[in-house]
Amino acid sequence: MVKLSNEMVEDFAKMKIFPFATASRNGDPNVIPIGFCKLQEDRETIWIADNYFHKTRHNLEENPRGAIYVWGPEIKGCYQIKGDFEIKTDGEEYENMYKTVKKMGERFPAKALAIMKITEVYECKSGDGAGKQLL
Amino acid sequence: MVKLSNEMVEDFAKMKIFPFATASRNGDPNVIPIGFCKLQEDRETIWIADNYFHKTRHNLEENPRGAIYVWGPEIKGCYQIKGDFEIKTDGEEYENMYKTVKKMGERFPAKALAIMKITEVYECKSGDGAGKQLL
Numbered sequence: 001m002v003k004l005s006n007e008m009v010e011d012f013a014k015m016k017i018f019p020f021a022t023a024s025r026n027g028d029p030n031v032i033p034i035g036f037c038k039l040q041e042d043r044e045t046i047w048i049a050d051n052y053f054h055k056t057r058h059n060l061e062e063n064p065r066g067a068i069y070v071w072g073p074e075i076k077g078c079y080q081i082k083g084d085f086e087i088k089t090d091g092e093e094y095e096n097m098y099k100t101v102k103k104m105g106e107r108f109p110a111k112a113l114a115i116m117k118i119t120e121v122y123e124c125k126s127g128d129g130a131g132k133q134l135l
Numbered sequence: 136m137v138k139l140s141n142e143m144v145e146d147f148a149k150m151k152i153f154p155f156a157t158a159s160r161n162g163d164p165n166v167i168p169i170g171f172c173k174l175q176e177d178r179e180t181i182w183i184a185d186n187y188f189h190k191t192r193h194n195l196e197e198n199p200r201g202a203i204y205v206w207g208p209e210i211k212g213c214y215q216i217k218g219d220f221e222i223k224t225d226g227e228e229y230e231n232m233y234k235t236v237k238k239m240g241e242r243f244p245a246k247a248l249a250i251m252k253i254t255e256v257y258e259c260k261s262g263d264g265a266g267k268q269l270l
Contacts, residue, residue, distance in 0.1 A: 019154030019156075019166050019168075019204070020166075021154075021156035021158075021164040021165060021166035021202075022164050023156075023158035023162045023163070023164040024162065025162055026162070027158045027159065027160055027161070027162045027198045027200065028158070028200055028217075029156040029157050029158040029164055029165075029194075029200055029201060029202045029217075030156065030164075030202055030215070030217075031154050031155075031156035031166055031202045031203065031204055031215065032204065032215060032259050032265075033154075033204060033206050033213065033259065035261070051261065052261055052262060052263070052265035052266065053265075053266070054265065054266025055257075055266060059164075063162045065162065065163055065164055066164060067156075067164045067165055067166045068166065069154070069166055069167065069168060071168050078168065080165070080166065080167060082163075082164075082165075122190075124167050124168065126170070126186065126187055127187060128187070130167075130187035130188075130189065131187065131188070131189025131190060
């Protein structure tokens with residue numbers, strides 16, 4: 001596991017929507033915009049709510065890996081974050097996510113909590129340094 | 136191959152940066168922001184310039200599949216587009232891309248042209264219809 005730096009934590013906090021990529025076991029890539037993507041206090045764990053996942057959920061069940069990036073207007077850096085996933089549909093962590101999501105909107109089903117443990121961080125700013133592993 | 140609808144073409148034209156997902160042959164997903172992503176007149180082909188690809192290029196070489204989504208401020212719909220890829224580093228199409236990229240900025244290396252043939256389009260707007268195959 002790796003912990004995000006202070007600068008990365010600041011950038012992460014400014015993101016409203018994250019592109020979230022997964023892949024099927026046979027390597028078919030998928031990418032969707034997600035709203036509930038919360039870095040936890042340990043800086044190495046990210047909680048993602050499954051409200052309307054279909055291919056994404058199927059992919060995570062059979063191939064628990066994912067990638068997001070942190071980039072956009074008002075964000076200094078551009079970081080790609082990869083990690084390993086665990087899906088929770090009950091227990092304390094799931095209940096915590098469920099309550100938070102329901103406060104945001106009663107309509108959201110909050111079907112599952114996808115917990116990402118960060119394994120690598122890469123530079124994704126355009127230029128010769130792009131793709132370099134940072135953490 | 137499938138052709139984008141009029142509405143999708145209009146939305147596509149408003150996008151400035153696209154999230155672009157690929158995966159390694161063993162299913163490790165990757166996602167990066169890309170600037171040069173041009174729908175061609177046939178509405179079923181997309182040209183993507185490789186300026187600074189690393190993992191993305193490696194993935195496309197060993198597993199020629201990719202996904203993008205069309206969504207953002209001022210964009211009505213939310214569509215995920217998947218397709219099959221071919222990489223070109225010479226020939227007429229590559230030369231056309233090279234000239235266009237160099238006009239945008241002499242610093243861009245324009246190393247390769249990744250040609251995507253659209254195979255599927257999915258709904259990715261939040262809600263019960265998310266994940267539905269549209270085309």
